[in-house]
Amino acid sequence: MALQVLALACLVGAIVLGFVKKMNVGIVCLGLALVLGTIGGISSGDIYKGFPYKLFATLLGTMLFFSLLQQNGTLEKVSQKLISLCGKNTFLVPIIVYLVSFGLSAAGPGAISVQSVTVLFAVSLAVQMEVSPVLMGSMAILGAVGGTASPIALTGIIVEDLLAEMEIGGMGMKVFLGVSIANFICAVATYVALGGYKIRRTDDGENGGKDSAAGANGGVGKRGKASVAGASAAGKSSGGLDRHQSVSLAALLVMVVLVVGFSYDVGLVCLTLSLILMLLGAADEKKAIKMIPWNVLILISGVNVLMNITQKMGGIDLLSDILASFMSARTAAPLVGVTGGIMSWFSSANGVVFPTLIPAVPDIAGQVGGASVLQMVVAIVCSATVAGISPLSTGGSLIMASYTQETGCDDKTQQKLFGQLFGLSAAVVCIVFVLTLVGVLGFLG
Template sequence: MALLSLLFLLLAIFLGFVRKMNTGLLCIAFALVLGRMSGVSDAVIMKGFNSSLFIMLLGVTYLFSMAQINGSLDLLAQKVIALAGRRVYLIPIIIYVFSIVLAALGPGSVPTMAIMMVFSMSLAAEMKISPVLLSTLTVLGSCAGGLSPLAATGIIGANLCAEFGLTGIENDFLLNGVFSFTVYAVIVYVWLGGYKLCAAEDVGEKVIPSFNRKQLLTIAGIVAMVFMVMLLHINVGLVSFAVAAVLSFLRVSEEAKAIRHIPWNTLLLITGVGVLMQLIIDLGGINILSAALVSIMSAKSAAAVMGLTSGIMSWFSSSSGVVMPTLLPTVPHIAQQLGGVNELELASSITTISHVAAISPLSTGGALALAAYASAANANQKQQQNLFMKMFGVSALGVSVLCVFSYFGMFHWLL
């Protein structure tokens, strides 16, 4: 049954990729079938649904859906990037840094990519800047900030690690991610000639409207949420609901539209996979997966092998919704069997390298970039295909580079 449980997971990932179905919903269905076959009760299966994680993700995404609906985040992004003026070589750097900050404050990686990608790809088309450069730095910055304890990926990672006893890692987790993403961002910036950029037109001269009352209230609410979480240690999901309720009362955004804008597909993906994963853990499937990975690695190569595995998986499935819930539970088993392996190092390698793969157009970040640039530049089929191949190449290079660095202890340097 342990082996069969892993086969069910692989089947869910395969069907999700090939048939474009929600892997989380498939996992819940498969959990029922697997439970019946293994004699596990429905009540036990239902315990695999992480209600605490669901509330946290729902609260954060609801609050930032309100901010996105009324244009607060988009306008803030425009104002920050406009600061570059004629110093066009600073635009990729500003996009990267602001993507980190914005994602870290709560929206997380995917919403930040969605907010920033349209604007960065419009700049790429208008100013003839490499779309590969701007899209890559947008994805890397969004994913780096997404590891914040206020954002979805950071919340998911901390929860998954806490389940096997690895706690208090939030700051180290974020620091490892930001450091490694920045290393690759610098490589891409230099490689694609970001430092050579110049333009006749001054981006800062463009007229950008001022924040209206509703947008100012929204930003004030987000700032208040951050302070309450960081200083008062209130649950980020609960305080997000509280702030959103106040903003809704003040009519700063359309509540019904914000609720529809919540990424329900992602929430169901993450929590649905968790239902099947808990059953797999109970049936011993994770022990089999851990043993298989241990057989091809040593204590020296563990972080690199885990990173490569997560990167390859992420090309065909969700990093935070599938890869992290699948591989992070193997960390304590691998560390115990190999000896001398730091659990946080393995967890950082899995999380970071899987998200570097998101640059690929097969993943969310790359797909957003391709769609946004095709629209902004009116790109033909050949141009889109060329961009597709270049972005996949940058993704593959990123996975390779970080795997090499992890082999030499990159994720251990800051611990």
Template sequence: MNLEVLSQHMNLISLVVLAVVVAIGFIKKINIGFFSIGAAFILGLAGQMSAKDISKGFSSSMFVTLVGVTFFFGMASQNGTLDLFSKKIVALVGKRTYLIPILMFALSAFISAIGPGHIAAGILMTTFAVYLAFELDINPMATALYAKLGANAGCASTLSMTGILAKNLSEPLGYTGFGTHLFLTTLLSGFVFTLILYIYYKGYKVKGDNPLKLSDIPAFNRDQKITVAAIVIMVVACIGFKLDTGLFAFVAAAVLILLGCADEKKAIKSIPWGTLMLICGVGVLVNVIDKLGGITLVSDFLSSHMNQSTAAPIMAATSGILSWVSSTTGVVMPTLYPICDNIVKTFGSNVSYVELISAVTATSFAAAISPLSTGGAIIMSSYSAAKETTTDEMNKMFKTLFLLSVMNVVINVIMAALGVFNLGHLFY
């Protein structure tokens, strides 16, 4: 009898397991990817699932794609190509230093979009922005925020980790052809809040002597020129000719290795294995939860409290809150994308899947400047590395970042309520 009752409530139990896994990861500060696979196995056995069905949640194609892209751009980072490119672009501003804040956002978004993604681009550009701000004697917090918001804003391109993940999560559900829309909505979300901060921090009044002179910056060496060429070819091949991004990245990486343009061992070490296992590990657990009816249970609950007009803002708020205590790519997207699909099935053509996932993705990244997330942590660590800080300063920075994160989430929820993430059905 107990087993029968247990079987009838596996949908609720599966959600409790997910909550426990996320809570443990948040409290203990551990990678919940490996933990999720173990939890998925135990949960699956309790739900009478076979080991084969449990392991189906691990997307090997997505893993290969993410490894290929991060490996290739790890080389571009290790041989100094991305850093030198950033310095050359900033040097072009010259004495027009009021353009620095805008440039930090645009440059960071561009680097994030062509492949490295929000984590790699965020670390590179946020650190660069903080040191540049101290050199220019301008607000380092604001400058770091412009860079991190840019990295988040550009990360949903079809070449970047978030865009690749969105594609792999959506295709099994029957949705394709939304890549441009997702990229533009995430970019728009980041730009709106960056513009607000630009006005709030009076970025247009930035005055200072640009320490970067184009004449003082060295030219690209042989290895860096080949790397730049490889990046351009990859962008053209994958966007223009629709070639597989991950597999082409391996080809480009192999060429760089054969030509001696990068240190293979250093590039391998730069692959964010922990992040990849987080994404794929949680995917295994979410797949089990879905099979046991947990996703349907949440979808039914949310659907009962929304209508076709409130679906997008409610999903946006849900993703923002979840993102404060978990990873966007590791937890929020794998968990909420299937729920968006179920909501669409509930309301029919009156609700757009693409609009829902756009609201979910953009709002989740809006919350990701919180000091409890990777983005906020990068800003705080970059600041403390560049300048000795007191405990009071760090506490103030923590409070500021969290309040800005809350404000950003609220703005995105309002945007979702106004139908902004639909973009007039122009791109899907």
């Protein structure tokens, strides 16, 4: 028990220390990794196993690829065109991002593949429009994770297989329906809370009041020169794509097709396409590499290393056990859902949370009379997926990395963005908790 408490305290303490001292939280976590690992009897080899190699490669590949597209002006021109098509109705842009992400994810590829594409583009749009990157990025994530519960998408298939192993069938569409409803409510709450409805552009080409951009910006900080109006005006005067931009746009389309259509690894695809663009001289390699937000990569990697040690020492289990001890027939589904959301902050939803919690659901239902198996499964899936907005997850880390890359914002802004993303992730998990507690999903049975 002492080691569990110590492990959990170190993880929380590292994050708090980083914010208080204005230090890179990743460096703090890496600095504590050896100390905590030694106390817990974890070898150096096992400590290094916590390094998120795949996530690091994904972020590095996508950031390099989009750095090249940003450096030669491709992203700016494409973003300007999309913004100008919306005219004054720019408040629709976050909604369109959500719907496109949801539809693509539900069609089969699932959240990881889809959000790897839509989050990056959504954040680029946010910078062009001077609106909150948290708003745009989270709408892309919520759409992607909402659609992934489809019976033909990755999460839906995993959940259905786990239920089949427990000889519980016929729940696929009900799980998808429940997750979709809860996810949509989370998206509406996010849209309203972050001021998506305030985004406007007036006829004279100026923003419709301070709230249209500054109010929706979420306090992260603006790009400075770009705006909805400015981007639109620039789009009209900048002309079409040049040769290098045309090649880059073609590469972007190839990336979307390979990742979304054929489920290729997005990091490897982006690295390959980046090599092709550099060989063709479509962008300046040295400038693009300098644009990669290495400090964000250190932050994400360091936190993941310490999280792995915390999990090995039972810190996360301790947190889950505390929640589970309060369960009753009414609170079983909400609490098991919150447990799934918290676990998802520190581990993979598909790889860890679902295989760990869903098989335990029948036993919980047996111990807590009157608890619904279906509602518990929906609560777990929805909470664990919407928690992906966290900067410790792939989606949230993509928002941080791409915004830092686009704007070159300072460490203080990055730390603030980290806190906002984590706070929003906690908020949507709480929304799912409340929805389940008050019985909004009770019709599922």
